[in-house]
Amino acid sequence: MSILKLIPSCKDYLWGGEKLRTDFGIQSDMNPLAEAWILSCHPSGPSFLKNGETLQQYINEHPGCPGTNCNKFEKFPVLVKLIDAKDNLSIQVHPSDQYALANEGEYGKTEMWYVLDCEPGAHLYYGFSHEISREEIISRIQDNTLTEVLNAVPVHKGDCFFIPSGTLHAICKGIVIAEIQQNSNITYRLYDYGRVGADGKQRELHIEKALDVVNCMPPEKYDFGGKLAQCEYFTVSMISGEFSNMVGKSSFVSLLIVDGEGTLNCGGETIPVCKGGSFFLPAGSGEFRLNGHCQALMTTI
Numbered sequence: 001m002s003i004l005k006l007i008p009s010c011k012d013y014l015w016g017g018e019k020l021r022t023d024f025g026i027q028s029d030m031n032p033l034a035e036a037w038i039l040s041c042h043p044s045g046p047s048f049l050k051n052g053e054t055l056q057q058y059i060n061e062h063p064g065c066p067g068t069n070c071n072k073f074e075k076f077p078v079l080v081k082l083i084d085a086k087d088n089l090s091i092q093v094h095p096s097d098q099y100a101l102a103n104e105g106e107y108g109k110t111e112m113w114y115v116l117d118c119e120p121g122a123h124l125y126y127g128f129s130h131e132i133s134r135e136e137i138i139s140r141i142q143d144n145t146l147t148e149v150l151n152a153v154p155v156h157k158g159d160c161f162f163i164p165s166g167t168l169h170a171i172c173k174g175i176v177i178a179e180i181q182q183n184s185n186i187t188y189r190l191y192d193y194g195r196v197g198a199d200g201k202q203r204e205l206h207i208e209k210a211l212d213v214v215n216c217m218p219p220e221k222y223d224f225g226g227k228l229a230q231c232e233y234f235t236v237s238m239i240s241g242e243f244s245n246m247v248g249k250s251s252f253v254s255l256l257i258v259d260g261e262g263t264l265n266c267g268g269e270t271i272p273v274c275k276g277g278s279f280f281l282p283a284g285s286g287e288f289r290l291n292g293h294c295q296a297l298m299t300t301i
Helices: 055-061 097-103 134-142 207-213
Strands: 009-011 035-039 078-085 091-093 111-118 123-128 150-154 160-163 175-182 188-191 235-240 243-247 253-266 269-274 278-281 286-300
Touching: 035 253, 035 278, 078 253, 078 286, 091 207, 097 207, 111 235, 123 160, 134 188, 134 207, 175 286, 188 207, 235 243, 243 253, 269 286
Parallel strands: none
Antiparallel strands: 009 035, 035 078, 078 175, 091 188, 111 160, 111 175, 123 150, 235 286, 243 286, 253 269, 253 278, 253 286
16 A cells, blocks of 8 residues: 555643634544544554554554665654644643653653644744743642743744744633644643643642743744654644645655545555545555645654
């Protein structure tokens, strides 16, 4: 197969909504529907093929399909999600590889966000507004004023944010995000507005670990030279039909259709694609072509 259409695992976190189902065609009985892990080899939420096997099982059976650039990684390196924030997510931070491997037995998490949709006036938190001490962070958690020192950024459809490990962040209500990240599920909650989970108890915070890894400076500015994001873990670009490129031996290609519809051709196969669809093209598949009136996030290593 040259084109693998992926079926996501989904999550029903309490802050989720309905837009992944209504606007992106994600099929799930979960309510709320918070996340769809649309390209995932993580055991907490694997993606599936039409025959029922996981993407990881396919990779195990075809060990060259991630591409030679992935050989330096112990595990498949990237995870792609759709996220619908009907309410605010917790204010959180992710550790570096070094810290996560030492303390969690898993890799850290650098990520990027692409804003797919948002309500008028929506914003998110992206680092601190100014340099801050650990002592002040603790004090502001205790008196519920932490958000006053965060960098609150108004967002619009098409905005993109690169979030290295250590960057404090939170998606806020009224935003739908495509998230491309390291293949990790390590999150340290620093503040959660005092909310309770389904069990009626306040959700767990991880203040000590979060303070170990958080960058207390404002976020840096990044220029990726026409790409949305580029780091050792992933390279992400926005493409539109009509578009063609090669899937060489160095990397797979992941395509997430974020708008419109059309067709995808690769290796003699032609299949219809539409908004919300996720497709994996194994390394070495040769030329692919995206036709029609659609946009897609293209991820490679």
